Each structure stands twice: as structure tokens, then as C-alpha cells.
Amino acid sequence: MTQSDGTHSGSDAGHMVNGQMVTVDGTPLKASLKRAERKRTLIAFLLVAPLLTYLLISFIFPIGQMMWRSVDNPQVVTTLPKTLEALDDWDGEGLPDEPVFEALAEELAIASANRTVGQLAVRLNYEISAARGALMRTSRSVEDFEPPYKEDFLDAHRLWNDPAFYRIIKREGNPLTASYYIAAFDGTYNEDGEVVLQDENRRIYIDLFIRTFAMSLGITLITLLLGFPISFLMASLPMRHANLLMIFVLLPFWTSLLVRTTSWIVLLQQQGVINELLIALGFIGDDGRLGMIYNMTGTIIAMTHILLPFMVLPLYSVMKTIPPSYVRAAKSLGATPWTAFWRVYVPQTLPGIGAGAVLVFIISIGYYITPALVGGQSGQMISNLIAHHMQTSLNWGLAAALGSVLLISVLILYWVYNRLVGADSLKLG
Amino acid sequence: MAVPTYAGPLERIWYYAFRVLCGLIFFFLIAPILIMVPLSFNVEPYFTYTREMLTFNPDGFSLRWYQDLFSSESWMTSIQNSLIIGVASTLIATFLGTLAALGLSRSEMPFKGLVMGLLISPMIVPLIISAAGMFFFYSSVGLANTLPGVILAHAALGTPFVVITVTATLVGFDHSLTRASASLGAGAGRTFFKIQMPLILPGVISGGLFAFITSFDEIVIVLFLAGVEQRTIPREMWSGIREQISPTILAVASILVAFSILLLTTVEVLRRRSERLRGMSPG
Numbered sequence: 197m198t199q200s201d202g203t204h205s206g207s208d209a210g211h212m213v214n215g216q217m218v219t220v221d222g223t224p225l226k227a228s229l230k231r232a233e234r235k236r237t238l239i240a241f242l243l244v245a246p247l248l249t250y251l252l253i254s255f256i257f258p259i260g261q262m263m264w265r266s267v268d269n270p271q272v273v274t275t276l277p278k279t280l281e282a283l284d285d286w287d288g289e290g291l292p293d294e295p296v297f298e299a300l301a302e303e304l305a306i307a308s309a310n311r312t313v314g315q316l317a318v319r320l321n322y323e324i325s326a327a328r329g330a331l332m333r334t335s336r337s338v339e340d341f342e343p344p345y346k347e348d349f350l351d352a353h354r355l356w357n358d359p360a361f362y363r364i365i366k367r368e369g370n371p372l373t374a375s376y377y378i379a380a381f382d383g384t385y386n387e388d389g390e391v392v393l394q395d396e397n398r399r400i401y402i403d404l405f406i407r408t409f410a411m412s413l414g415i416t417l418i419t420l421l422l423g424f425p426i427s428f429l430m431a432s433l434p435m436r437h438a439n440l441l442m443i444f445v446l447l448p449f450w451t452s453l454l455v456r457t458t459s460w461i462v463l464l465q466q467q468g469v470i471n472e473l474l475i476a477l478g479f480i481g482d483d484g485r486l487g488m489i490y491n492m493t494g495t496i497i498a499m500t501h502i503l504l505p506f507m508v509l510p511l512y513s514v515m516k517t518i519p520p521s522y523v524r525a526a527k528s529l530g531a532t533p534w535t536a537f538w539r540v541y542v543p544q545t546l547p548g549i550g551a552g553a554v555l556v557f558i559i560s561i562g563y564y565i566t567p568a569l570v571g572g573q574s575g576q577m578i579s580n581l582i583a584h585h586m587q588t589s590l591n592w593g594l595a596a597a598l599g600s601v602l603l604i605s606v607l608i609l610y611w612v613y614n615r616l617v618g619a620d621s622l623k624l625g
Numbered sequence: 626m627a628v629p630t631y632a633g634p635l636e637r638i639w640y641y642a643f644r645v646l647c648g649l650i651f652f653f654l655i656a657p658i659l660i661m662v663p664l665s666f667n668v669e670p671y672f673t674y675t676r677e678m679l680t681f682n683p684d685g686f687s688l689r690w691y692q693d694l695f696s697s698e699s700w701m702t703s704i705q706n707s708l709i710i711g712v713a714s715t716l717i718a719t720f721l722g723t724l725a726a727l728g729l730s731r732s733e734m735p736f737k738g739l740v741m742g743l744l745i746s747p748m749i750v751p752l753i754i755s756a757a758g759m760f761f762f763y764s765s766v767g768l769a770n771t772l773p774g775v776i777l778a779h780a781a782l783g784t785p786f787v788v789i790t791v792t793a794t795l796v797g798f799d800h801s802l803t804r805a806s807a808s809l810g811a812g813a814g815r816t817f818f819k820i821q822m823p824l825i826l827p828g829v830i831s832g833g834l835f836a837f838i839t840s841f842d843e844i845v846i847v848l849f850l851a852g853v854e855q856r857t858i859p860r861e862m863w864s865g866i867r868e869q870i871s872p873t874i875l876a877v878a879s880i881l882v883a884f885s886i887l888l889l890t891t892v893e894v895l896r897r898r899s900e901r902l903r904g905m906s907p908g
Binding site for chain 1: 636644646647650651653654655657658660661664671672673674692710721722724725727728729731733734739740741743744746749750751752753754757758759760761762763777778780781784788789813841842843844849858859862863866867871873875878881882884885888889893
């Protein structure tokens with residue numbers, strides 16, 4: 197409503213002043229509309245604000261804080277500032293000179309007194325495995341060291357005779373570190389301080405990432421293979437029957453995760469239902485019981501069962517909208533049933549396949565509970581190792597680095613999912 | 626999709642083969658859940674069907690594991706905790722989520738895509754990462770190992786479901802209804818409670834149920850954030866599975882299956898009612 201139709205101002209609300217449309221109280225209509233608009237925007241924003249604030253504080257900030265731990269490196273900088281300053285003059289070859297040891301003696305004594313030496317020792321131990329012993333032992337006797345300190349240090353622990361140890365202190369004397377990420381990709385520093393891959397037998401994480409991705413991909417494919425036929429059947433049945441069959445999909449969806457995992461343990465374990473059944477039927481002997489659980493097979497079976505509804509729901513909702521007349525048309529034009537299905541029907545289901553596949557994949561790469569309960573050794577996934585570093589080894593920096601890699605992969609996949617279907621079309625139940 | 630009368634023998638075979646295949650897949654979906662319900666009545670502490678059970682001999686069945694469950698103090702505490710945490714977090718999530726959905730569905734809402742992304746992030750982020758992040762943060766503010774801590778964490782996880790379901794009911798919302806109400810002299814509050822609320826109520830309730838089941842079934846956050854005092858049903862099942870698996874777990878699981886059937890029915894009834902109210906499906 198602009199000046200162009202200003203001549204026609206017959207309504208009660210507006211009349212013309214100086215060729216401009218104004219409201220009853222004399223403000224120009226444009227300004228008045230703008231104010232009303234602004235007020236509505238404000239109301240919309242105020243409605244969203246409580247939840248947004250709540251999530252920012254209780255969810256998004258904590259995750260950001262955790263990710264920060266993957267690069268945060270305060271231990272060496274705060275406990276050994278003078279040593280680091282003295283190490284600046286060191287050329288990295290051979291052992292450092294007396295000033296370094298003087299600073300070390302002073303700062304280790306302080307750290308020992310206010311009990312920060314433990315954190316420092318743990319931190320440096322991630323980089324070189326004898327560091328914890330060296331620092332703890334030295335800090336207990338550092339009070340008695342006499343100048344020149346260098347000799348006392350060299351006698352205190354063999355690690356002080358190793359120039360590599362000083363290079364590590366110098367390298368980690370930085371408030372930010374890349375070493376957790378390097379470790380998360382099985383990297384390590386070599387003699388010259390360059391990043392190289394770990395020895396073959398010490399590599400864990402790359403294999404685990406690959407295994408996690410491979411298992412997720414496998415589970416996605418199996419759910420697609422199982423989900424496609426039943427979605428197709430439900431989409432082609434009358435609504436009444438389809439809704440009945442839908443219960444078979446929705447009941448597992450609503451059943452507790454722990455319950456479903458428990459039932460797979462009951463079914464698959466050595467003394468479980470399936471093994472007993474196979475023995476009763478004479479397929480296997482009593483000594484030939486199948487090990488179907490506490491390994492990768494068990495994890496894949498249980499996760500496929502748990503995630504199948506996430507594939508069926510989007511597939512079914514897409515298939516329901518495909519008019520059957522297209523396939524009939526193709527057949528009437530001479531296509532064989534297979535051609536009609538493959539060339540005409542399947543392409544129309546692609547949005548559903550894409551949505552279901554990305555959804556199942558996203559959920560499975562971050563899965564923790566089922567692999568932890570039925571995975572044994574070979575069925576562990578990346579989440580289980582994150583939990584291990586969080587709770588058992590307490591290497592939180594590494595846990596944060598692995599978590600960040602996982603989170604970023606999930607966010608990229610989610611972005612793809614969003615492009616495929618749009619977050620608005622995310623449906624539940 | 627009956628077999629057309631003109632179908633050849635090959636098509637007939639394919640038709641029945643396909644039906645059998647689908648039957649097997651449906652069996653795969655449902656059997657694991659149902660198979661353990663009878664086992665929870667087993668007299669013996671085994672996880673397999675005994676001869677007595679298969680011949681329907683009454684001696685093979687007992688309520689022993691249910692008695693075990695209801696006389697166990699730790700199970701009772703966990704049930705109580707689960708209900709308290711579930712209800713409290715659902716109330717928070719439903720209130721905040723409904724408000725946000727009302728705001729989000731207004732056309733004037735700025736940065737809609739970004740805000741929506743942030744609001745549903747608790748559903749996207751892998752639980753282990755949420756749990757780790759919340760563990761550090763809640764510890765630093767003294768909420769770890771407390772009931773309010775777990776409630777607040779679960780409320781955050783439940784909100785995306787409320788936002789999504791309520792937004793979905795608002796998609797088909799006819800805004801001329803609120804304008805009509807306003808033109809007839811009703812204030813904003815009255816319009817909301819008399820016109821908008823009854824229409825979005827099914828969405829609110831089913832979002833609330835989703836939030837409840839999310840909290841009720843949640844274990845990763847509980848593993849990280851809750852202490853012994855705040856053990857929930859899934860937490861108790863977790864240690865039951867890891868330490869000494871006893872058929873008491875099957876009794877709990879069977880009760881939970883019955884519970885999920887109840888929830889599923891409620892959500893389905895609500896969904897149909899909502900579609901009918903909004904005129905999206907006949908009947």
C-alpha cells in the first residue's frame with residue numbers, strides 16, 4: 197500500500213495529508229505499519245527467546261566449552277612460565293644450559309607445594325610416556341637440589357638426559373595445542389618434531405573411525421533393504437490395512453532402547469532362544485553354539501532392528517504420495533514390470549531413500565549404548581572410545597578432540613539431510 | 626493390491642513371495658519385543674523357553690520376577706526417579722517448546738532457519754557429546770549428581786520434539802480464525818486460549834509425550850550426570866545387563882513394552898484427532 201493508490205483513501209483508518217497517507221492520529225501510514233510490523237517481530241522473537249536462552253546456556257555453551265578442551269593447553273604455560281622463557285634461548289640441540297634448570301627447579305618446587313605438578317605430569321605424559329614418573333619423582337626431591345641444578349636433574353631421572361623431553365616442553369608451552377587432534381588421527385611427533393603416523397601396531401583411531409563409518413554404512417544399507425519392501429507394501433495397501441501394519445513399525449520405535457537391547461541379548465546369547473532353537477531342530481550340535489552376540493554381528497543385528505523404523509517412516513511417507521498411475525502408464529506403454537519399477541517407481545522414491553539413509557547413518561555413527569552392551573571387542577564404535585577417555589583414562593582433551601571430529605561429521609551430514617528434505621519436513625510418528 | 630485376474634503364474638509367484646518376504650521383515654521387527662514377555666513369567670532363572678513353558682504347563686510359569694521387582698528397593702527408587710525426572714523435564718520442555726513453536730511459526734520471525742537449527746540441535750548432536758559437554762558444565766555449576774541437574778538436561782533434550790510437533794500442527798493453522806476472533810472483540814489472550822490452544826493441543830500433548838519418552842528412555846546423560854541417588858530405570862537396566870543379568874530385567878522390560886503400547890496408542894489417537902480437527906483427512 198504505497199502512494200500510488202493514495203488517491204483512493206476512502207477507508208476510516210487513513211486519509212491524505214500532503215500527498216501522504218496517514219492514520220487517524222496523524223502518523224504516516226508507512227511509519228505506522230512499520231511500527232506494527234516491528235512489534236510483531238518483537239513478539240515472535242520474545243516467544244522464542246526463553247527456549248533459545250535456555251538451550252544456549254544449558255546445551256550449546258557446554259558443548260562449545262567441551263570442544264574448547266580439545267585445543268586448550270594451559271598446564272605447561274601456567275606452571276613453567278620462566279622455564280619456557282629460558283628455553284627460548286635454547287637451540288633445540290643437546291641439553292639446555294643452567295638457566296633452564298634453575299627456572300625448572302624453582303617452578304617445580306612451587307608446583308609441588310601448591311599441588312599443580314600432578315596436572316602438568318599427566319599432561320606431559322600424553323606426549324611421552326615416562327614424563328609422569330620423571331616429574332613426580334623430581335618434584336619430590338627438588339627442594340634439596342643445589343646449584344648448579346643441571347647435574348641434580350640429570351641424576352634425578354633418565355628422561356632429563358633426553359633432549360626430546362625439552363623439545364616437548366617447549367612445544368606444549370603454548371596456550372593452544374594441536375596434539376589432541378594429532379593423536380585423534382593416530383599421529384605423533386617424530387625426532388625432528390614433525391607430525392607422522394604412529395607405528396602400525398599403535399594405530400587405533402583411524403581404524404575405529406573407518407570401522408564406525410563402515411558399520412554405519414552397512415546398517416544403513418541393511419535397513420534400506422529391509423525397509424523398502426515393507427514401505428512399498430504399506431504404501432500400496434488400503435489405508436486401513438496399512439495403519440494396522442504400521443503398528444509393527446511404531447511399536448519397536450516406541451519401545452525402550454534398553455528393552456530392545458535386552459531382548460537381543462536374550463535371543464542371541466549362547467544359551468539364548470535362537471541357539472536353543474537351532475539345537476532343538478538339529479541344525480547345530482550342543483558344542484557348536486553360534487557366537488552371535490558380544491561382537492560386531494550382534495551390534496549390527498541389534499542396531500538394524502533399532503534403526504529400521506527411522507528408515508521406514510520417511511520412505512513410507514514419500515511412497516504414499518506416489519500416484520500408482522505412473523507405473524500403470526509405463527506398463528501400458530510396454531515396459532516390463534521390472535523396467536516400470538526400476539525406471540519409473542524407484543526414482544520417485546529417491547527423496548525418501550535419501551532422507552531415511554542420512555537419518556539412519558547420522559544416528560548410527562554416534563551410537564553408544566548398544567555397542568557398549570552387545571558389542572564386545574569388535575563391535576565398539578567411536579562413541580565408546582570417547583566414553584572410555586571421558587570416564588576411565590580421563591584424557592579429556594583427547595575425548596574432546598574425538599568428539600569434535602564426530603560432531604563435525606554429524607553436522608555436515610545433517611546439512612546434507614537438510615538440503616535433501618528440509619528440517620521443516622522432519623516428521624515424528 | 627490383490628493379484629489382478631490377468632496376472633500370469635510368474636506374477637502370482639512373485640506376488641506371494643513378496644508377501645512372505647514382507648511378513649518375515651515384520652516378524653523381525655516385532656518378534657524380539659514380544660518373545661521376552663512370556664520369558665518374564667519363567668519359573669527358572671533362564672533366558673530360554675523351558676519344556677514346561679512350551680507345553681503350557683502352569684508349573685512352568687510364575688510371577689516370581691515381578692515379585693522380585695516390586696520388593697526390590699533399588700528398582701522402586703529407580704522407578705520413582707524416572708517418573709519424577711520424566712514429568713518435571715516434560716513440563717519444562719513442553720512449556721518452553723510450545724512458546725518457541727508459536728514464535729517460530731509467525732511469518733515475522735527473524736533468522737528462522739538459524740533459530741530452528743539451534744532449537745533442534747539437541748536432537749542432532751550425538752548423545753555422547755551432549756553428555757560429555759553437560760558433564761563438565763553441570764559439574765562446574767554444582768548440578769552434577771543432583772536431581773535438578775538431570776531434569777534440566779533432559780528438558781533440553783526433549784524440547785526439539787515439542788518444537789517439531791507443535792510447529793507441524795501450526796503449519797495448517799488458518800490465521801483467519803484468529804483475525805475473526807479479534808474482529809469480534811476478543812483480546813489476544815482470549816483468542817489464544819479459546820481459538821488457538823484447542824487446535825494445537827493435540828500437537829502439544831504428543832510433543833510432550835515424545836519429550837517424556839525421551840527422558841524416560843534416556844541413559845547416556847544419566848550415566849554421566851547422575852549419581853547413585855538419581856538412578857533411573859534405564860540406568861538400573863544398564864547395570865543389570867552389565868553385571869548380573871537376571872530375569873527381573875525381563876519383568877521390567879515387559880512392563881515397559883505394555884507402557885509403550887499405551888503411549889503409541891495415545892499418540893496415534895491424538896494425531897488422527899489433530900488431522901481431523903484441521904480438516905486434513907476425512908473421518
